[in-house]
Amino acid sequence: MNIDLLDKQYFNKPFIILANGQYPSHPAALNKLHTAGTIICTDGSANKLLENGLTPNVIIGDMDSTTVGQDSFKGLYVKISDQDNTDLDKALEWCKVNSLSQLTVLGTSQLREDHTIGNLMLLANYSEELDINFVTDYFTITCHHGKRSFTSFKQQLVSLLPVEDIKSITTEGLEFPLIDELFPLSSRGISNRATGHQFIISSSGKIWVFRSHSE
Amino acid sequence: MNIDLLDKQYFNKPFIILANGQYPSHPAALNKLHTAGTIICTDGSANKLLENGLTPNVIIGDMDSTTVGQDSFKGLYVKISDQDNTDLDKALEWCKVNSLSQLTVLGTSQLREDHTIGNLMLLANYSEELDINFVTDYFTITCHHGKRSFTSFKQQLVSLLPVEDIKSITTEGLEFPLIDELFPLSSRGISNRATGHQFIISSSGKIWVFRSHSE
Numbered sequence: 047m048n049i050d051l052l053d054k055q056y057f058n059k060p061f062i063i064l065a066n067g068q069y070p071s072h073p074a075a076l077n078k079l080h081t082a083g084t085i086i087c088t089d090g091s092a093n094k095l096l097e098n099g100l101t102p103n104v105i106i107g108d109m110d111s112t113t114v115g116q117d118s119f120k121g122l123y124v125k126i127s128d129q130d131n132t133d134l135d136k137a138l139e140w141c142k143v144n145s146l147s148q149l150t151v152l153g154t155s156q157l158r159e160d161h162t163i164g165n166l167m168l169l170a171n172y173s174e175e176l177d178i179n180f181v182t183d184y185f186t187i188t189c190h191h192g193k194r195s196f197t198s199f200k201q202q203l204v205s206l207l208p209v210e211d212i213k214s215i216t217t218e219g220l221e222f223p224l225i226d227e228l229f230p231l232s233s234r235g236i237s238n239r240a241t242g243h244q245f246i247i248s249s250s251g252k253i254w255v256f257r258s259h260s261e
Numbered sequence: 262m263n264i265d266l267l268d269k270q271y272f273n274k275p276f277i278i279l280a281n282g283q284y285p286s287h288p289a290a291l292n293k294l295h296t297a298g299t300i301i302c303t304d305g306s307a308n309k310l311l312e313n314g315l316t317p318n319v320i321i322g323d324m325d326s327t328t329v330g331q332d333s334f335k336g337l338y339v340k341i342s343d344q345d346n347t348d349l350d351k352a353l354e355w356c357k358v359n360s361l362s363q364l365t366v367l368g369t370s371q372l373r374e375d376h377t378i379g380n381l382m383l384l385a386n387y388s389e390e391l392d393i394n395f396v397t398d399y400f401t402i403t404c405h406h407g408k409r410s411f412t413s414f415k416q417q418l419v420s421l422l423p424v425e426d427i428k429s430i431t432t433e434g435l436e437f438p439l440i441d442e443l444f445p446l447s448s449r450g451i452s453n454r455a456t457g458h459q460f461i462i463s464s465s466g467k468i469w470v471f472r473s474h475s476e
């Protein structure tokens with residue numbers, strides 16, 4: 047369903063997707079939910095949101111997990127039956143089609159590890175077209191290639207993990223700098239630290255950037 | 262330290278590494294700990310093991326987290342200071358050098374997501390030289406390329422995730438078969454099911470295979 051058919055004013059920023067991993071507990075993540083303009087749930091996560099006293103604006107998925115019925119739900123109920131992709135994939139595709147391009151996604155991790163990795167692969171794939179932050183109880187996670195700067199705080203934990211074998215990466219403003227280095231699939235970019243209020247990454251290939259919360 | 266210098270009989274099979282993610286709670290994972298011949302802890306995981314009433318045989322890492330002191334510890338204490346790799350990387354490298362080639366690794370996931378992904382990348386890198394199973398509260402996770410068969414049970418949850426873009430993958434014995442297909446980085450291989458007592462995967466590139474526990 048394309049929401050051009052609906053009143054677009056219905057959807058207010060900021061747009062939050064709640065995926066069906068562990069419900070957030072860190073204040074940085076919970077705050078995103080409580081200040082959301084629009085909360086989009088992926089199937090079973092609607093149950094968790096309701097149990098926590100909040101109501102989804104949109105529910106998207108194959109609807110084999112949520113106990114919220116289409117008839118009783120006052121928001122937008124988008125049933126997409128397709129076994130080739132996950133409910134978060136369906137939700138991101140729906141956001142892309144409907145030009146909801148700035149997204150914070152919660153509940154992407156913990157519980158089943160296949161979902162945690164699969165969700166990060168979705169972040170890598172959609173990050174070329176959408177501006178997506180995953181916010182977990184530990185990190186804000188984004189995915190990039192090319193050059194990008196980030197605001198930071200001194201001693202902020204910053205982990206870099208390559209999505210693919212990277213031919214050249216250079217960083218500025220991190221405690222352990224990388225200078226035009228190869229960055230193959232490995233765990234060696236874990237637990238770097240920001241040295242000040244900004245760091246810059248220039249990467250020829252896609253990397254996941256994990257930034258710890260400020261408190 | 263190379264244990265050729267020591268009495269190799271000291272190390273009994275099965276070899277278990279406990280990494281510093283969440284301590285296991287599923288019986289399938291706990292049983293591995295309780296029937297271990299040798300338990301190797303990565304730095305801080307030694308504390309968790311001792312809190313749970315078990316004693317490590319080996320502790321490996323940069324030793325910035327464990328409260329176990331070298332003087333009081335009766336097992337093998339292998340301090341390796343190297344900020345380029347994680348404690349699990351150090352432990353796997355040590356096992357490789359010392360020909361401990363069949364390894365079950367616990368505590369690889371949950372908690373910090375950068376460690377979860379980094380640990381899976383280590384599995385991908387070391388699986389060419391070592392026979393490694395990650396056992397979590399949800400899955401046994403392995404990494405392969407080429408052709409391999411797996412014992413299974415009907416309706417066992419099997420998720421396949423590509424480590425790299427795969428040019429050709431074929432499966433037998435899974436509910437949603439793949440036949441000489443491209444398998445790019447995505448979440449589409451999640452939540453397949455075994456149809457019987459065996460399934461076979463032939464893949465031209467590396468994949469992670471997630472198999473659910475039998476109970």
